[in-house]
Amino acid sequence: MNKKMTAADVVAQLRDGMTIGIGGWATRRKPMALVREIMRSPLRDLTVVSYGGPDVGLLAAAGKLRKLIFGFVSLDVLPLDMHFRNARQAGAFEVMELDEGMVQLGLRAAVMRVPFLPTPVGLGTDVVVRNPGIRLVRSPYDDASTLVAMPALRLDAALLHVTEADERGNSVILSPDPFFDDLMGRAADRVYLSCEQIVATTKICNHDRARYQPFERSVVTGVVEAPFGAHPTAGVPGYGIDIDHLKEYNAATTSEAWAAYRARYVDLPTHDDYVAAVGGRLRINSIPPPVY
Amino acid sequence: MTTHSYTLAELCIAQCAEVWRGEGEVLATGIGVIPRIAAGLARLSFNPDLLMTDGEAYLLAEPVALGPRRARDPLVEGWMPYSRTFDLLWGGRRHALVGPAQVDRFGQMNISVVGDYTKPKAAILGARGFPGNSISHANSIFVPNHSTRVFVAGEVDMVCSAGYNPQRWPEGKVPSTLRIGRMITDLGVLDFGAANHAVRLLSGHPGVTVAQVQEATGFPIVVQAETPVTPAPTDEQLALIRERLDPRNLRGTVFKGDPPGDRR
Numbered sequence: 001m002n003k004k005m006t007a008a009d010v011v012a013q014l015r016d017g018m019t020i021g022i023g024g025w026a027t028r029r030k031p032m033a034l035v036r037e038i039m040r041s042p043l044r045d046l047t048v049v050s051y052g053g054p055d056v057g058l059l060a061a062a063g064k065l066r067k068l069i070f071g072f073v074s075l076d077v078l079p080l081d082m083h084f085r086n087a088r089q090a091g092a093f094e095v096m097e098l099d100e101g102m103v104q105l106g107l108r109a110a111v112m113r114v115p116f117l118p119t120p121v122g123l124g125t126d127v128v129v130r131n132p133g134i135r136l137v138r139s140p141y142d143d144a145s146t147l148v149a150m151p152a153l154r155l156d157a158a159l160l161h162v163t164e165a166d167e168r169g170n171s172v173i174l175s176p177d178p179f180f181d182d183l184m185g186r187a188a189d190r191v192y193l194s195c196e197q198i199v200a201t202t203k204i205c206n207h208d209r210a211r212y213q214p215f216e217r218s219v220v221t222g223v224v225e226a227p228f229g230a231h232p233t234a235g236v237p238g239y240g241i242d243i244d245h246l247k248e249y250n251a252a253t254t255s256e257a258w259a260a261y262r263a264r265y266v267d268l269p270t271h272d273d274y275v276a277a278v279g280g281r282l283r284i285n286s287i288p289p290p291v292y
Numbered sequence: 293m294t295t296h297s298y299t300l301a302e303l304c305i306a307q308c309a310e311v312w313r314g315e316g317e318v319l320a321t322g323i324g325v326i327p328r329i330a331a332g333l334a335r336l337s338f339n340p341d342l343l344m345t346d347g348e349a350y351l352l353a354e355p356v357a358l359g360p361r362r363a364r365d366p367l368v369e370g371w372m373p374y375s376r377t378f379d380l381l382w383g384g385r386r387h388a389l390v391g392p393a394q395v396d397r398f399g400q401m402n403i404s405v406v407g408d409y410t411k412p413k414a415a416i417l418g419a420r421g422f423p424g425n426s427i428s429h430a431n432s433i434f435v436p437n438h439s440t441r442v443f444v445a446g447e448v449d450m451v452c453s454a455g456y457n458p459q460r461w462p463e464g465k466v467p468s469t470l471r472i473g474r475m476i477t478d479l480g481v482l483d484f485g486a487a488n489h490a491v492r493l494l495s496g497h498p499g500v501t502v503a504q505v506q507e508a509t510g511f512p513i514v515v516q517a518e519t520p521v522t523p524a525p526t527d528e529q530l531a532l533i534r535e536r537l538d539p540r541n542l543r544g545t546v547f548k549g550d551p552p553g554d555r556r
Contacts (some may be wrong), residue, residue, distance in 0.1 A: 025374065052418075072418035079417065088415035097404065099423035121424040123381075123471070124454030124461050125400075130409060136462070146462035176349035177373040224373045235472070291360055 023160035031228035057083035106153035110187035158188035169220030177224035303553035306525035399455035402448035432473035445510035456489035499555030
C-alpha cells in the first residue's frame with residue numbers, strides 16, 4: 001500500500017471537533033509543517049493533546065483550539081510561549097491540565113483499550129480538583145490505597161514528525177529521544193507522519209536501525225515528505241532549535257505583528273516557500289544541535 | 293576554609309549542593325543556572341555517585357560546564373529519554389531542585405497559573421511533572437527572590453506540587469514518599485523540619501536578619517534562639533564553580549548586580 005500523501009491530503013482527512021495528538025516535546029521534533037497546514041485550513045474546534053511547544057502556541061493564536069489536554073507549554077530556552085500565554089489568560093480554550101506522566105498514562109490506557117490506568121500521581125494537588133472528570137479508585141488488594149484513575153486519552157488522529165519513512169509507512173526516529181510518539185501513534189485511529197525524507201525500505205531499515213522504528217507500518221495512515229518539517233523546533237540529526245525564529249514568533253503578539261508573521265511564514269503556497277522564508281536549507285542546516 | 297570573597301550566587305550554589313549530600317545514587321535534577329551548577333558541585337565534591345543528565349536524553353559520566361560546549365563532547369554513561377525518566381522518578385531515586393513561582397507553608401508549589409484559574413492573571417507553564425515528582429521523590433527548592441509574592445500566605449494559586457497539607461490527602465494522610473528537602477533563597481536556608489512540618493529557618497545569609505526573612509515570608513517561620521549564619525563556600529568549592537563548572541560566569545546573571553555573598 002502506498003501511503004504517500006501531501007500535507008493538504010492529511011488535513012482534508014481531519015474533521016472539526018476532532019481530538020488530535022501532536023508528537024514531539026516542547027521545541028523538539030514537532031510536526032510543524034502539518035501544524036501550519038491546519039492553520040491554513042478551515043478546521044476548527046480541535047481538542048489537542050501535546051507535550052506543548054510552538055505547535056500549541058500557533059494553533060491557539062490561529063483560534064483552532066477548543067480544548068487543550070496538556071502538562072505544559074514551553075519553548076524551553078525561552079521558557080514562556082507568549083501565544084499560549086495570551087490565549088490561556090484570555091480563557092480562549094478549555095484546559096485539561098495534567099501531570100506530564102498522567103498524559104503518558106492516559107495515552108497508554110488508550111493503547112491498552114482500558115478505560116483508565118491507576119496512579120498515585122495527581123493526589124494532593126489541584127490537578128484532581130481542577131479536573132472534576134477525573135475520578136479516584138480504591139485498590140481492590142490488601143493495600144486498599146486510594147489512586148487516581150487516569151482516563152484513557154483516545155485520539156482521532158496523531159500527527160508525528162519522524163526522521164525517515166518509506167511509502168508503506170515504515171519509519172525511524174533517529175533523534176536522541178523518541179518521546180511518546182509511539183504511544184500517540186497507537187492511541188490514535190489515524191496516524192500521519194511527516195518526515196525529513198521518504199526513502200526506500202531497503203535504506204530505511206536494517207538490523208541496526210530497526211530499533212529506532214517507533215511502531216510497525218500497520219499503525220500508519222499517511223506519510224508526508226517535509227524536509228525541515230519540524231522547523232522551528234529541532235530535527236536532530238540535521239538541525240537544532242531555531243532560537244532566532246522562536247524569538248521572532250514569540251514577539252509577534254500584537255494583531256499587526258501576528259498578521260505579519262502569518263503572512264510571512266504561514267500563509268504560503270508550499271512548504272518549500274516556508275523553507276525559503278526562514279532562510280533556506282543552508283541556514284537551517286547550520287543551526288547547531290541544542291545545548292542545555 | 294575560605295580566603296576569597298564570594299558572590300551571593302556562589303553562596304547559593306554551595307548551599308544548593310548540600311541538598312544532595314548523603315542522598316546516594318540518585319538522579320540529581322537541577323532546574324535553572326544555580327541548581328545545575330550546584331548538582332555538578334555536589335557530584336564533584338561529596339557525592340560522586342549522583343546521576344546527572346545533559347538535559348536532553350543522555351546520562352553524563354562527568355558534569356559539564358554551562359553554556360556552549362567545548363570541542364570535545366561530554367562523556368556519556370547512559371541513555372535517559374523521557375520515558376525512562378518517568379520510570380526512574382516514579383521509583384523514587386531522584387532528588388530535584390526546582391524553582392517554583394509560588395510556595396506555601398505546606399511546601400505546595402505552583403508553576404501553572406497565578407490568579408483565577410479560568411482567566412489567570414499570569415499563565416506560566418502548566419503543572420509539568422510536579423504532581424508526579426512530589427509524590428514520588430525528594431524535592432528541594434531554590435528561590436532567588438525571597439518575598440511574599442513567592443512565599444504566599446494561605447495556599448498557592450494552583451497546587452502543582454503536593455505538600456504537607458493533610459486536607460489535600462485521602463483520609464488526611466500525607467504519604468510517606470513525600471519529602472521536601474531544603475529551601476535555599478537569596479536570604480537564607482529553610483526547611484520543613486519544625487513540628488508538623490512547619491517551615492523553620494536553618495541559617496540566614498551573612499548580613500541578613502531574622503526579621504528580614506520573616507517579613508519577606510507570607511507565613512510564620514520557626515526560628516531558633518540563635519540563628520546560625522550560612523557558612524561561606526570553601527576555597528575548593530569556589531575553584532570548582534569558577535574554573536570547572538561555570539567558567540563563563542552565567543551565575544553572575546542570576547542576581548541583579550551580582551552582589552557579594554557577605555552583605556555585612
